Amino acid sequence: MIFISTKGQNKFMLSGSITDENHRPLPGANISVNNSKTGSDAFGNYRIDGIIPGKYLVEISFIGFEKKSQIIDIDVDIVLDFQMQSSTLSLQEVLITDRYLERRKKEESQNIEIVNDEYLKQNMGGSLMKSLERIGGVTSMDIGSGQSKPVIRGLGFNRVVVVENGIKHEGQQWGADHGLEIDQFAVDNLEVIKGPASIMYGSDAIGGLIDVKQNNTPLDNTMNANVDLTAKSNNKLMGSSVSVSAMKNHIFGIIRATVLDYGDYKVPTDSVDIYSYRAPLYKKHLRNTAGKERDVHFTFGILKKQYTGKVFISNVNSKTGFFANAHGLEPRNVNTDLHDKSSRDILEPFQQVNHFKVLNENQWFSEKWKFETNLGFQRNFRQEWSEYVNHGYTPPVFPENQNFPADLELQFDKHIYSVNAKMSYFLSPKTTITAGLSSDYQDNRISGRGFIIPAFTQTTLGTFVFVKHLFSARSILQYSVRYDFGNLKTTAYYDWFQSPNETNTSWSFLQRAARLNKKFSNSSWSLGYNYNLEHLTMKINLGKSFRMPIASELAANGVNYHHFSYEIGNPNLSPEISYQLDAGAEITGKNFVFGITPFANYFTNYIYLNPSSEHDRLYGNGNQIYYYTQSEVFRYGGEIHAHYQIIKSLQLGLIGEHVYSEQLSGEKKGYTLPFSPPSSVIFNIKYQHEKLIFVQNAYFSVDYQLVSSQTHIVPPEVITPGYQVVNIRFGGEISIKNQTLIISFQVQNVLNNKYFNHTSYYRQINVPEPSRNLILNISIPFTGNLSIKK
Amino acid sequence: MIFVVNSCTNNTNEIDEQKPNIDLTIQDAFPLNCDTLFFGETFNLKMIFTDNVELGSFSIDIHNNFDHHSHSTEVTECSLDPIKIPVNPFLFINDFEIPLGSKEYQTNLEINIPPANSYGDFDEGDYHFFISLTDKSGWSTQKGLSIKILRR
Structure with missing residues (x-):
C-alpha cells in the first residue's frame, strides 16, 4: 500500500x-534504502528521514522470512507497508529469539512465559518440571529426584494441560505418585x-497450559548432530542425549536417543522421622530412589512454502524406585542389607x-x-x-491362579x-x-491387586472460535468461545478377594465400582485486551472455563492402604466451573524492567478429595473415609518480576510468586486447597559477557530464594516451615579447534540446607529436599553441509 | 519483598488446624508397643483420645506381621520372631463411634480374641495393632503398635 502526501520539501x-503473514507486527526487521539501514521498532514500525528526491531500492529482510524489495520514486513523504512471508527453510533461529518472546507477550492477553532449550540446559533439574520451577507461578510436585508433575499457580493434576507438538499429553495426571x-x-x-x-486445547486447561514443541529443524542441505552429556553429583546421575538431523530438498529427519541412569539421592539428614519412628538412612541416601530413563525419538517431515507436514514418533521409558522405608504414609520394615548394598539398584517398591x-x-x-491438522496416538502404560x-x-x-502377579500393585494401560x-x-x-x-x-484398562479407579472409556468433542482484532498495532482485542461434550463410561469392578458382611457370617466379592455412563457438556469463553505503548504493555483477560469430572472423582471406591484412606467418588458431581480474571503490566526502561501479573479466580464447584471424620469397616477395611466432593473456592495471587542492569554485563533480578486459596462452602469452609504452594521470591545477580578470556557468551548467576512457611493447610497436610536456598549457575561456550562446546554448570542448594518442599510427594513422611547437587551439562553441536550432486 | 511479608492475611476464620491425639501415657494404658495379648481372652483397650475442637471416630485393625512388612510408628523397637508364612492368622477390623461433642474420650472397650475359627486355631506370633483416630474436621492420627498374640 502506498500513500502519498503532498508537501513542499527538499528532503523526504x-x-x-x-508485518508477518498473520498481520502481526515484526519488530527488528532490517530496512535498507540504498545504503542507509534501519530496523523496525517493537511494533514493526520504521522510519527513515532526510531522503533526497530520487529512485531508490527498498529492501526488507528479517531472518526466517522471504526478502522483499521494491523500487520506488521518492519525491514526497511516503508510507510503505510490507507484509512478509515466512520462509520455511528453517525456523530454528527465529522461534527462539527474545524478539519472538517479546511479540508473544505483547499479543497474548494471557500471562505467558516462553523458554527454549538453552534455558532448560542452564536450569536443568531432575525432570522437565523441575527445570521450569524458577519461572514465577510455576512449581512442581516431585516424586523423588527424577519425576515431577506441573503445578501452575497452585493448580495441578488434571487442571494443567501439557501439549506436545499440538496434541494433549495424556498420562495418569490424576495420580500423585x-x-x-x-x-x-x-x-x-x-x-x-x-x-x-481451555479454548485451544480443551476444557481441562482450567489452571494453565504447558505447550512443548520440538520445532527446531536443520537448514536446508545441512546435517547437524548434537551430543549432550550430563552428570549430577547428588544422585550420581550419568546421562547423554544424542541427536542427528538432516534436511535436503525441504525434507528433514531427526533422530534422538536419551539415556539417564541415577542412584539414590542424598538428603542432608541421617534419619527420617516417619511418625515417632526414626528411620536411619545409610550414608544419607534416600533408600531405593534410584532410577533410569531410556527415550527415543524419530521425527521426519517436509517444509514447503505452502505446506509443512511432520511426524513425531517417540517412546519415553522410565523405571524409578520409591523410598523403601515408607509406602505412602505407611512405615515399612526394610531389609537394609539388601537395600544398602548398592545405591544404584532399583528394588521394590518401584514404578x-x-x-x-x-x-x-x-x-x-x-x-x-x-x-x-494434528493427529495423535498415545499409549501410556504404568505399573507399580x-x-x-x-x-x-x-x-x-x-x-x-490370579490374572496378575502378586507383586503387581497397580497397572494402568491407556490408549488415546x-x-x-x-x-x-485473515478476514x-x-x-x-x-x-x-x-x-x-x-x-x-486396569490390573493389579490394588484398586483406585475403574477401567473406563472417554470420548470428548470440542469446537471453538477465536477472534483477534487489531484496532492498531498497539491495541488488540481477542475473544473466543468453546463448547465441549464428553462421555465417560466406567466398567464395573469387583474385588479379587472376599470380605465379610456386617455380622461376619458370609463372605463375598465386593463391588468396588459400578457401571456408569455419564455425559457432560459445557461452554468456555474468554475476552482479552492488550494495550502496548513503547515502554509499557498492559493486558487483561477474563474467562470462564470448565472441566469434566474424571473417572476417579466419579467412580472411585477403593482403599488406599498406604494412605490409610478409603476413597469414594461421587457419580453426581457436576462439571467444575471456574471464572478467572488475569491482568498484566510491564514497564520497560533503558536499563530496567518491572512487571506484575495478578489474577483472581472463582470456582463455583472445585472438586477435591475431602477427608471426613468417619471410618468404614465393610468397604473401607477400617480406614478413614475420603469423599470426592465439590465446594466454592476463591483464589488470588500473582507474580512479579524485575531486573535492573547496573552495567552492561551485570544485572540484578527478582522473581516473586504468591497464591492464596480459600474454600467458601462445604465441610472445609475456610480451609485452603490441597497442595497450595508457599510464597516465594528469588533474588538474582547475573554477570554475562560476550567474551571472557577464552569463553564465549559467559555467564555467572546466583539465585537466593526465600520461601515462606506454608501454614494454610487442609487435612491431611502438615505445616511446612519456610526456608532459604542458594543456587549458582555458570557456563559459556568454549571452542577447541573450531569445535564448540556449550557448558552449563549448576550448584543447587549451595549451603546444603535441610528444608522441606510443601508440594513434594514425600512431605508428609518428613523427607527433606535433596542436599547440595552439582550438575554439569556439556552440549556439543556438529554441523555440516550436505553435498549437492547434480 | 513486601509481597512475601504480605502473604499471610485474611486468616481470621476459625478453622481447626490441629490433629487429634492418641495418648498412651496414661496409667494402665493398653496395649503399648511390644505388649502381648492372649488368644481366648478379653482385653480392655485403654487410651485417651483428645482434640482441640471435637473428636470424630476411631478404628482398630489387628493383623499379622509374620513377614515383618510394617514397622510400628513408635520409637521403641520390639524383638520380632523369625519370619514365617501365615496359616490361619487372626484378623480384627472394626470402626467405633465417639459420643458427639467430645473433646476428650477415654476408651472403654472390651475386645475378645477368640482362640480359633472354623479353620482351626489362630497363628501365634507377631501382630500389628493399628489405631486410627479422626476429629470432626477430618484430621487423623495413626498409631501402629508391634504386639504379640500368644496362647497362655
Whole structure:
C-alpha cells in the first residue's frame, strides 16, 4: 500500500510498518534504502528521514522470512507497508529469539512465559518440571529426584494441560505418585500459559497450559548432530542425549536417543522421622530412589512454502524406585542389607512407565488462511510393583491362579486417539478468525491387586472460535468461545478377594465400582485486551472455563492402604466451573524492567478429595473415609518480576510468586486447597559477557530464594516451615579447534540446607529436599553441509 | 519483598488446624508397643483420645506381621520372631463411634480374641495393632503398635 502526501520539501521521509503473514507486527526487521539501514521498532514500525528526491531500492529482510524489495520514486513523504512471508527453510533461529518472546507477550492477553532449550540446559533439574520451577507461578510436585508433575499457580493434576507438538499429553495426571513422561532433552521450545487456556486445547486447561514443541529443524542441505552429556553429583546421575538431523530438498529427519541412569539421592539428614519412628538412612541416601530413563525419538517431515507436514514418533521409558522405608504414609520394615548394598539398584517398591506416541502435524498456508491438522496416538502404560502384603481382608498368602502377579500393585494401560483441526482466516488486515474442532477417545484398562479407579472409556468433542482484532498495532482485542461434550463410561469392578458382611457370617466379592455412563457438556469463553505503548504493555483477560469430572472423582471406591484412606467418588458431581480474571503490566526502561501479573479466580464447584471424620469397616477395611466432593473456592495471587542492569554485563533480578486459596462452602469452609504452594521470591545477580578470556557468551548467576512457611493447610497436610536456598549457575561456550562446546554448570542448594518442599510427594513422611547437587551439562553441536550432486 | 511479608492475611476464620491425639501415657494404658495379648481372652483397650475442637471416630485393625512388612510408628523397637508364612492368622477390623461433642474420650472397650475359627486355631506370633483416630474436621492420627498374640 502506498500513500502519498503532498508537501513542499527538499528532503523526504519514508516510513511504514512491517508485518508477518498473520498481520502481526515484526519488530527488528532490517530496512535498507540504498545504503542507509534501519530496523523496525517493537511494533514493526520504521522510519527513515532526510531522503533526497530520487529512485531508490527498498529492501526488507528479517531472518526466517522471504526478502522483499521494491523500487520506488521518492519525491514526497511516503508510507510503505510490507507484509512478509515466512520462509520455511528453517525456523530454528527465529522461534527462539527474545524478539519472538517479546511479540508473544505483547499479543497474548494471557500471562505467558516462553523458554527454549538453552534455558532448560542452564536450569536443568531432575525432570522437565523441575527445570521450569524458577519461572514465577510455576512449581512442581516431585516424586523423588527424577519425576515431577506441573503445578501452575497452585493448580495441578488434571487442571494443567501439557501439549506436545499440538496434541494433549495424556498420562495418569490424576495420580500423585508419578511424573510427566516428557524427555526434557527433546524440548526445543516451551510456552507456559498461567491461567485458563481451555479454548485451544480443551476444557481441562482450567489452571494453565504447558505447550512443548520440538520445532527446531536443520537448514536446508545441512546435517547437524548434537551430543549432550550430563552428570549430577547428588544422585550420581550419568546421562547423554544424542541427536542427528538432516534436511535436503525441504525434507528433514531427526533422530534422538536419551539415556539417564541415577542412584539414590542424598538428603542432608541421617534419619527420617516417619511418625515417632526414626528411620536411619545409610550414608544419607534416600533408600531405593534410584532410577533410569531410556527415550527415543524419530521425527521426519517436509517444509514447503505452502505446506509443512511432520511426524513425531517417540517412546519415553522410565523405571524409578520409591523410598523403601515408607509406602505412602505407611512405615515399612526394610531389609537394609539388601537395600544398602548398592545405591544404584532399583528394588521394590518401584514404578515403571512407558509412554509411546505417534503424532502427525500438517499445516497449509496461503495469503488469506492457514489450515492445521494434528493427529495423535498415545499409549501410556504404568505399573507399580511392591511386595505383596496382606491388608484389610486380602488373603494372608497370595493365592495362585490370579490374572496378575502378586507383586503387581497397580497397572494402568491407556490408549488415546486424538484428532484436532483448525483454520485461521485473515478476514482483513486487522481481523483474524480461527475456528477449530478437536476430539479424542481414550480407553483405560486396569490390573493389579490394588484398586483406585475403574477401567473406563472417554470420548470428548470440542469446537471453538477465536477472534483477534487489531484496532492498531498497539491495541488488540481477542475473544473466543468453546463448547465441549464428553462421555465417560466406567466398567464395573469387583474385588479379587472376599470380605465379610456386617455380622461376619458370609463372605463375598465386593463391588468396588459400578457401571456408569455419564455425559457432560459445557461452554468456555474468554475476552482479552492488550494495550502496548513503547515502554509499557498492559493486558487483561477474563474467562470462564470448565472441566469434566474424571473417572476417579466419579467412580472411585477403593482403599488406599498406604494412605490409610478409603476413597469414594461421587457419580453426581457436576462439571467444575471456574471464572478467572488475569491482568498484566510491564514497564520497560533503558536499563530496567518491572512487571506484575495478578489474577483472581472463582470456582463455583472445585472438586477435591475431602477427608471426613468417619471410618468404614465393610468397604473401607477400617480406614478413614475420603469423599470426592465439590465446594466454592476463591483464589488470588500473582507474580512479579524485575531486573535492573547496573552495567552492561551485570544485572540484578527478582522473581516473586504468591497464591492464596480459600474454600467458601462445604465441610472445609475456610480451609485452603490441597497442595497450595508457599510464597516465594528469588533474588538474582547475573554477570554475562560476550567474551571472557577464552569463553564465549559467559555467564555467572546466583539465585537466593526465600520461601515462606506454608501454614494454610487442609487435612491431611502438615505445616511446612519456610526456608532459604542458594543456587549458582555458570557456563559459556568454549571452542577447541573450531569445535564448540556449550557448558552449563549448576550448584543447587549451595549451603546444603535441610528444608522441606510443601508440594513434594514425600512431605508428609518428613523427607527433606535433596542436599547440595552439582550438575554439569556439556552440549556439543556438529554441523555440516550436505553435498549437492547434480 | 513486601509481597512475601504480605502473604499471610485474611486468616481470621476459625478453622481447626490441629490433629487429634492418641495418648498412651496414661496409667494402665493398653496395649503399648511390644505388649502381648492372649488368644481366648478379653482385653480392655485403654487410651485417651483428645482434640482441640471435637473428636470424630476411631478404628482398630489387628493383623499379622509374620513377614515383618510394617514397622510400628513408635520409637521403641520390639524383638520380632523369625519370619514365617501365615496359616490361619487372626484378623480384627472394626470402626467405633465417639459420643458427639467430645473433646476428650477415654476408651472403654472390651475386645475378645477368640482362640480359633472354623479353620482351626489362630497363628501365634507377631501382630500389628493399628489405631486410627479422626476429629470432626477430618484430621487423623495413626498409631501402629508391634504386639504379640500368644496362647497362655
